[in-house]
Amino acid sequence: MLIVALIAAILVAFSIGPINGRRRRKRAVGLFHPYTNDGGGGERVLWCAVRGIQEESPHLDCYVYTGDHDATPQSLMARSLDRFGVSLLSPPKVVHLYKRKWIEETTYPHFTMIGQSLGSMYLAWEALCKLTPIYYFDTCGYAFTYPLARLFGCKVICYTHYPTISSDMLSRVRHRSLMYNNDALITKSVWLSKCKIVYYTFFSCLYGIVGSCAHLAMVNSSWTKSHIENLWRVPDRIKRVYPPCDTSGLQVLPLDRSAEIPVMISVAQFRPEKAHILQLEAFSAAIKRLDPSLPKPKFQIVGSCRNKSDEDRLQMLKEKAIELNVNEHVEFHKNVTYRDLMGLLGGAVAGIHSMTDEHFGISVVEYMAAGAIPIAHNSAGPKMDIVLDEDGQQTGFLACTVDEYADAMVRIITMSKMERLKMAAAARRRASRFSEQRFSEDFKAAVRPILCHISRSS
Incomplete structure (x- = not known):
């Protein structure tokens, strides 16, 4: 049923346009980042992206969709500085999400990838119903949310740290290599390995469809760029932007x-x-x-x-x-x-x-x-x-x-x-x-055409 809903959302996104009127959308960028306390490189990208948007388009408000219920504009601004040394121009606004358990890996002991991907759609639905921005910016790689965001009439921007599935993952299953995402039960069974190859192939096709819904996809490395271009097949919308490093x-x-x-x-x-x-x-x-x-x-x-x-x-x-x-x-x-x-x-x-x-x-x-x-x-x-x-x-x-x-x-x-x-x-x-300076320059160059287009047409 969820897969049928996904396909329907994709078709609607490309055919009949947004489900809610433009007047309901905020002149804002909504950054989808359910975990604003993960402390990793992805969170650094989030805060550097917020600062880059604030510098490039100060007329836009930045909203962060987060599942951390104790997050406030002031606490997030302080965290970006204390944890990463990133000084924001103003506190980001916060939209709290309460359905985050649907993207937790523990919620899906089996078929984790498809479970988390479909769960991300449910979480994004909550986010977009609470606030529908002009720009939907995913900074965590939840590609299955992109057709949904287009359904809400948003311009979809993403920063992809790694593909959810890749040819390397398929290769490991074919060769029955033991790894954290390919356990011994699978590697020891020819039949289970073949079933997993079918599952991965099917998921790869879906991933390619939803990923192609992005208006702009920034990727963080040569390796990621190669895989995303192969999967999403929209090379003209994919830009390599090395992540900000201190x-x-x-x-x-x-x-x-x-x-x-x-x-x-x-x-x-x-x-x-x-x-x-x-x-x-x-x-x-x-x-x-x-x-x-x-x-x-x-x-x-x-x-x-x-x-x-x-x-x-x-x-x-x-x-x-x-x-x-x-x-x-x-x-x-x-x-x-x-x-x-x-x-x-x-x-x-x-x-x-x-x-x-x-x-x-x-x-x-x-x-x-x-x-x-x-x-x-x-x-x-x-x-x-x-x-x-x-x-x-x-x-x-x-x-x-x-x-x-x-x-x-x-x-x-x-x-x-x-x-x-x-x-x-x-x-x-x-x-x-x-450097962070190099990220800032490349990031602004990548998003500028989309931000300027909306500014001119508004």
């Missing part, structure tokens, strides 16, 4: 670090795809490979928790550290402030990233800007856009397996001070390509 604030940190106790850091939300267990196993292996006469390194794992599932995952990681007998050398930092994060990054000699097919990898850029040599997963954004040579100088390491990560950790810990400073300086120069 390079200016971090680049003032001194490159010289204390070598008495080498510190490595990991900055990522406590989500399964971030592969924190791999990091702990690699750290344990690295300690065993180090000369016993050398001081033991310290590993600081920094992240945010969105919900109880993330809290449980953090507790599991603490138990894993005890199991690996590295708990005395591992620190966990939850939901730290922007200022505290800068302090932690300023003391690290290496930054660890381990997500497979990370669409971009803001944390990798932050490591590089702060002077911490990155050890990133050898795939997608880090491989294609970030950890590349700068002026012929190596800027970091790429790895896939526990052994490769452990080797890179040992390499950084044991390299000479001069060699480390040379690599860290090259990494910092590379990171300057992904």
Whole structure:
């Protein structure tokens, strides 16, 4: 029934126009971001986008659709500054949503992607009924809401961090590769794997249809752009805009670090795809490979928790550290402030990233800007856009397996001070390509034609 409703919404959006009159719509941008406390790169994009809109079109009001019931205009403005160092021109207005459980992954133990996608339509319906703006701006990748927004007569803009489904995901199912989104029950069964391929193929077709409803789609990396162009098939409406990374604030940190106790850091939300267990196993292996006469390194794992599932995952990681007998050398930092994060990054000699097919990898850029040599997963954004040579100088390491990560950790810990400073300086120069200033310029250039068009026609 929901799929039938989706198809009907798409047809209506392209045929009979908006369901409510223009006079009911606010001269506003409605930013669909149900979790305004997730603390990740997506939230930084939200606040930088709000600031960019405020600077480019001050005549438009910015409304944030959020499921965080304690959010207020003042608290969100303060959060953007305290957590991310982003200073807004004025507080964004808030539209509270009460149907957020329908996009929670725990609501759908099976067929999670289609469940969350259809649930996002229900949540967007609540949002658009409460406030129908001229522009509907999705900053979280809920593509199934786009035909609905067009049905309400909105211009649809989105910033896509990663495709909900990709050819890489299909490939893993075909090869029956075990991963967080392809469990052992599926990989061990030929029949279940074939069923999942059919499901993914069907979902991919739907995803392509709804995604093509966007009037403008900004994507965050070369990898994401390639996949979205292949799926949505509207290349003229897709623009690559690298996400805003705090390079200016971090680049003032001194490159010289204390070598008495080498510190490595990991900055990522406590989500399964971030592969924190791999990091702990690699750290344990690295300690065993180090000369016993050398001081033991310290590993600081920094992240945010969105919900109880993330809290449980953090507790599991603490138990894993005890199991690996590295708990005395591992620190966990939850939901730290922007200022505290800068302090932690300023003391690290290496930054660890381990997500497979990370669409971009803001944390990798932050490591590089702060002077911490990155050890990133050898795939997608880090491989294609970030950890590349700068002026012929190596800027970091790429790895896939526990052994490769452990080797890179040992390499950084044991390299000479001069060699480390040379690599860290090259990494910092590379990171300057992904600054907030660069995002602001590219973002405004991308949205300007749509915002100017409405301004002229109003």
